[in-house]
Amino acid sequence: MKIDRFTGGSYPGALFNQQPLFGTDKTQVTVRLKVENPTGADVGLLLLLLKDLWTKDLPLGGEASVGRGRLAGRSATLTQTKKGSEAAAWTIAQDGDRLEIAGDRNALQQYVNQFVAKVGGQPAGEVANG
DSSP states (O other): OEEOTTTSOEETTOOOOOOOOOOOTTOOOOOOOOOSSOOHHHHHHHHHHHHHHHBTSSOOSSOGGGTTTOOBOOEEEEEEOOTTSOOEEEEEEEETTEEEEESOHHHHHHHHHHHHHHTTOOOOOOOOOO
16 A cells, blocks of 8 residues: 555555565675764664664564564674774674674763763663673
8 A cells, every 4th residue: 555645544556565575594784874973872872773673673664563674683893983083993793692892892881871861861880891
């Protein structure tokens, strides 16, 4: 069905054609994202978005109710560049049931804390490295 964007109703006779894509263990999706001049809270929001995509909590596309559109993270590379300072980098990789994070975990947690504080929540404490 086709949706009328002004009334929210449907156009009779206008059907969507779709064909689901079923992934295998070798199927990969690459997401590249660049944010210009983000605040710490912006970075925190993006980290929470990455977590939800990684853990299949946030599906992409339609028909999520039947299990479509769910992603499972394998690896991520995060790079932050600021004028006048060195670039910070983190790598995240799935190792069985463990998540391996190379880089300053506390810096990532501080970004999430800034986001939580901005939306009025209670920020968490520091994360133990290791």
